[in-house]
Amino acid sequence: MVAAVMLCLQLVTSGRFEFLSGRIGIDITMAFHKWMARLLVVLAITHPLLFLLPLDLSRPNSTWNHLVALINRPADIPGIVALLLILGLVGLGIFRDRLPVSYEVWRASHGLMALGAAVATLLHLLHAGIYADATVSRIYWIVLVVGAVALAIGVYTVRVRQMHRQDWTLSGKRRLADRLWEIRLTSKASKNLAYQAGQFAWVAFAPRRFPLFDHPFSIASAPNDAGEFRFLIQEAGDFTAAIGDLETGTPAAIDGPHGSFTLAERQSGAVVLIAGGVGLAPILSMLEDLARRGDPRPVRFVYAARDAAALVDPRIFEPWLERLDSRSxxxxxxxxxxxxxxxxxxxxxxxxxALEGLEPTDIAVMICGPAGMMSAACGGLTSLGVPPAHIRYERFDYRGGPATAKDRAIIRNFRILALALGVAMLAFAFR
Known part of the structure; x- marks a missing residue:
């Protein structure tokens, strides 16, 4: 039962639901998604094993015969299918980089397996679940699973229609640094999207303008009424490696805005912006927004790159720095x-x-870049007296890397939650 609830949570923590990730942050949402996936596997495997207890050590064959009987029961087939799909689903997530398939194929198979696991789990609960015999329980499970599946399907169905109604086009592109491109999307008829500096959007290009083929990119331009978006895109995968081959005038679609990596107005005495690599994109958006609004707060801008070839021309951001009380x-x-x-x-x-002349407890810090740089920045800032709550960052890669103090706190909370769920499950099993 706990595993079924967690499977439904997996469907709504995939990072595509703005009502969730837009409030608690895409980092926390995806961290929860990954941790709960591993716990889901443990619970799904433990569930059939609990039916074998207590073990009769004097009759070892009886346990095996009991297991075979469970597997051969027709009513348990949906449960077996759900377990296999869950194992495959989590395996796909863990070994994504090692699989010889494109991102789009992986994404489609990941989504279909998740939906299949949810449907199989519901059938198992309705036909073999010993705790779902009551009418109220059956209604609860139907509403829960069908609701989660409908949300997951609906978010893509609605966005397919929305994206094909748009008339965004690629109006320009230029190489800013080694393997780093800036693209501009403009529209004459589509409704201009209201967004905050630091947010991101999912972008797809013709002829495949629907959600399965879109990709998330941070918006590098400040909010404006000109009907234009600028994005920084790094060549890092199948799609982005060919971003420079797109022709001007190519139709595009935007799904957004998403994310909560934004700089709240007037909530600090100073602003510290730290960027590395393609992490410059949301930081540029914030810097331009601060300059356009004439923000009077002191601004410290730290930008790190691998080498001169990877460095974006300072003339891109210097005009905004000159309009602010800034040091770079x-x-x-x-x-x-x-x-x-x-x-x-x-x-x-x-x-x-960088913090010279600033009060560490009265600054807002925004960091975006490689995991190692963010970890070093967070550790250094907290040692200088900056409260962790004043430090915000956004990852582009959720597959690991050095953990920050905030990462460790989040993971610790997830472990406490997992322990509580485990204790509750054991208490229920041995009641």
Missing amino acids: FILLDRQPLGPGQRQGPLDRELLTE
Whole structure:
């Protein structure tokens, strides 16, 4: 029963539901999704094993015969199918990078297996669940599972229609650095999307303008009424590796905005923006927005790149810095260094200099970039007295990397939740 509830939660924590990720953050949503997937596997495997208890060690064959009897019962077939789909579903997620399939194929199979597992679980609960015989219980499970499945299907069905009604087109592109592109999308008729600096959108291009083939990219432009979006895209996969081959005028579709990586107005005495690599995109959006609004707060801008080839031309962001009470720090991990550039990586010494003249407990810090850089920045800032609650960051890669202090706190809370669920399940099983 607990596993069935968690499977339904998996359907609504896939990162596509703005009402959820837009409030608690895409990082926390995806972290919860990954942790609950692993716990779901444990619960799904434990469920049939509990029916074998208590073990009769004096008759070892009886346990095996009992297991065979359970497997051969027609009423248990949906449960077996659900278990196999859950194992395959989580396996696909864990070994995604090692599978010789495209992202789109992986994404489609992941979604179909999740829906199949949910339907099989419902059939198992209705036909073999010993706790679902009562009418109220049956209604509860039907509403819960059908509701989760309908939400998952609906979010794509509605967006297919919305995306095909849009008239966004690729109006321009340019290479900003090694494997890093800026693209511009404009529209004359589509309703301009209201968004906040720092958010992201899912973007798809013709001829495949529907959700299965869209990809998430951070918006690099500030909110405007011109009907234009700018995105920074790094060549990192099957789709993005060919982003430079797209022709001007290609029809596009946008699903957004999404995300909660935004800078709340007037909630701090100063702003510290830290970017690395393609993580510059949402930071550029915030920087431009602050400048356009004439924000009077002191701004510290820290931008790190691998080397000179990976560095975006400072002329992209310097006009916005000049309109603010700002100081900037440009870091390169590899020499040679140019005028005004510092030797990376980002460390506590540079953060100390960046925070000079600021009150650490009265600043808002926004970080976006590689996991290692974000971890170093979070650790350095907290050691300098910046409260963890004042530090916000957004990951582009949810597959691991060095954990920050906030990551460890989130994981610790998930472990406590998992322990509580495990204890409750055992107590229920042995009541």
